[in-house]
Amino acid sequence: MSDADNAVLLLVRVVVGLIMIMHGLNHWRGGGRIEGTARWFTGLGLRQGVLQAWMSVLTEVGAGILLILGLLTPLACAAVISVMLVAGLLAHRPNGFFVFKDGYEYVLTLAVVALALAVLGPGRWSLDQAAGLDPTGWTGGAIALGAAVVATGGLLGTFWRPEPAVEAVAADNTPEQVDQEAR
Numbered sequence: 171m172s173d174a175d176n177a178v179l180l181l182v183r184v185v186v187g188l189i190m191i192m193h194g195l196n197h198w199r200g201g202g203r204i205e206g207t208a209r210w211f212t213g214l215g216l217r218q219g220v221l222q223a224w225m226s227v228l229t230e231v232g233a234g235i236l237l238i239l240g241l242l243t244p245l246a247c248a249a250v251i252s253v254m255l256v257a258g259l260l261a262h263r264p265n266g267f268f269v270f271k272d273g274y275e276y277v278l279t280l281a282v283v284a285l286a287l288a289v290l291g292p293g294r295w296s297l298d299q300a301a302g303l304d305p306t307g308w309t310g311g312a313i314a315l316g317a318a319v320v321a322t323g324g325l326l327g328t329f330w331r332p333e334p335a336v337e338a339v340a341a342d343n344t345p346e347q348v349d350q351e352a353r
Contacts, residue, residue: 175293176293176295179287179290179291179293179295183237183238183243183292186250187234187238189234190233190234190253191231191238193230194227197226198223204227205220207227211226215330215331216329216331222329229253230249232246233253239297240293240297242298242303243305245317247284247287247314248284248288248313248317249318249321251284251285252318252321252325254277254280254284255277255281256322256325256326257277259326262277284314285315288306288310289310289311290310291305291306
């Protein structure tokens with residue numbers, strides 16, 4: 171691998187790592203703080219919102235730090251993919267594709283970049299390389315994607331309990347009336 175290849179991998183690791191750290195810090199210290207993040211998660215149908223908020227902070231900040239260091243890269247990528255899967259499925263999917271409509275475009279991009287990084291590896295300028303850890307290629311991708319899917323399934327299976335849809339009380343209620351009443 172050339173120095174240019176290693177520099178690009180380092181750049182991707184640092185940028186995605188910083189994005190994840192900032193996202194986690196925002197869940198912790200941003201506008202609504204942990205309480206607001208917990209309310210938002212609960213509104214998405216996740217139970218134990220405070221626990222979810224703290225786990226999100228720890229996962230995002232931890233994954234970001236590991237990516238920047240290039241340490242346990244496939245597992246750090248798995249954490250990014252899992253967080254993006256949960257966000258994409260619960261918060262963004264109903265809004266369609268485009269990010270400017272709060273769609274899943276952005277979370278899909280981060281998840282795919284994390285998967286690509288797991289496949290390509292962290293590069294020579296990483297703690298993984300210094301320690302002789304080299305699960306790259308299909309192995310790195312399989313570890314990242316497999317762990318992400320298992321973690322996402324486990325989280326959703328354990329904590330996701332969405333409220334049942336509001337049904338029309340009378341047959342003459344239009345879908346618009348039912349939707350308005352649900353708000």
